Amino acid sequence: MTRVSVIGCGNMGGAFLKGLARDGSYHLTAIDLDPEALAAIEEHASETTDDVAAARDADVVVLAVKPDIAEAVLEGLDLTAHQTLVTLAAGVSRGFVAARTDASVVRIMPNLAAETGNMAAAATAEGLTDEVRGILDALGEFVEIDEGLMDVSTALNGSGPAFGFYLIDAMKRAGVEGGLDPDQAETLAAQTFKGAAETVLRDERSVDELIDAVCSPNGTTIEGMEVLWDSDADEAVIDAVAAAERRSGEIAEAFENE
Numbered sequence: 001m002t003r004v005s006v007i008g009c010g011n012m013g014g015a016f017l018k019g020l021a022r023d024g025s026y027h028l029t030a031i032d033l034d035p036e037a038l039a040a041i042e043e044h045a046s047e048t049t050d051d052v053a054a055a056r057d058a059d060v061v062v063l064a065v066k067p068d069i070a071e072a073v074l075e076g077l078d079l080t081a082h083q084t085l086v087t088l089a090a091g092v093s094r095g096f097v098a099a100r101t102d103a104s105v106v107r108i109m110p111n112l113a114a115e116t117g118n119m120a121a122a123a124t125a126e127g128l129t130d131e132v133r134g135i136l137d138a139l140g141e142f143v144e145i146d147e148g149l150m151d152v153s154t155a156l157n158g159s160g161p162a163f164g165f166y167l168i169d170a171m172k173r174a175g176v177e178g179g180l181d182p183d184q185a186e187t188l189a190a191q192t193f194k195g196a197a198e199t200v201l202r203d204e205r206s207v208d209e210l211i212d213a214v215c216s217p218n219g220t221t222i223e224g225m226e227v228l229w230d231s232d233a234d235e236a237v238i239d240a241v242a243a244a245e246r247r248s249g250e251i252a253e254a255f256e257n258e
């Protein structure tokens, strides 16, 4: 059984632990200084502790603290070359982390859907082991990228859930305006996005072909699609991702490689 220690059990570390607990094939150690964070995750971990030294027993250590304290946590860790350190910290380069540990380091950009096994993640090819691939597979879908693309990944799949929530909410509001109860409208909107996403992931056809398949001539969908095609909706989404990417780059400047 692979032993995984997660340091920092807040939003992201907690989602990682919950997702891996669902998988059931990992020994999970939750490490956090905050007793409330540990209490919140207790039922999903094999053990909880406030002692970062517990990470020495892990095969894989996940660093899930805020970027500005990553350096201080790394100073207190004493990992060996046999261990793998997975860093999730946005903007903190792989080199910055690797210079502060003997473990082999892989940098990933995950998202909170790890909790339900629906995470979209990007991982640096450098440092990516089969053990870590197994963890990422257990939590959802992942792609291997050059580290130079981490800022756009941070925007697309790290921040992306918020953009998805926004779009789902717009669909929900349309349903409510049409007379649906808010809970019903939310279920229909969210499940529709989920189904559409699943289709894009599993179907061989392109997005344009999939749209065509829903649009029958003179039907309802084409009427709605004409409105979207005539609008700047796609540009607004592209601008949102670009703004988040730009901000990721600014934050990353503080953690340049040594």
Ligand SMILES: NC(=O)c1ccc[n+]([C@@H]2O[C@H](COP(=O)([O-])OP(=O)(O)OC[C@H]3O[C@@H](n4cnc5c(N)ncnc54)[C@H](OP(=O)(O)O)[C@@H]3O)[C@@H](O)[C@H]2O)c1
Residues within 6 Å of the ligand: 007, 008, 009, 010, 011, 012, 013, 014, 031, 032, 033, 034, 037, 052, 063, 064, 065, 066, 067, 069, 073, 088, 089, 090, 091, 109, 110, 111, 112, 158
């Ligand atoms: N949230 C996301 O959607 C998301 C997505 C992609 C990547 N990330 C990355 O994931 C990392 C964590 O983000 P988050 O949103 O999960 O932050 P968070 O909710 O603040 O969680 C961080 C946790 O680490 C704890 N902590 C602080 N110092 C510690 C120490 N020395 N040793 C052990 N634990 C310590 C914090 O406790 P206190 O609250 O007491 O400080 C907190 O429980 C960040 O680097 C972020 O860039 C997050």
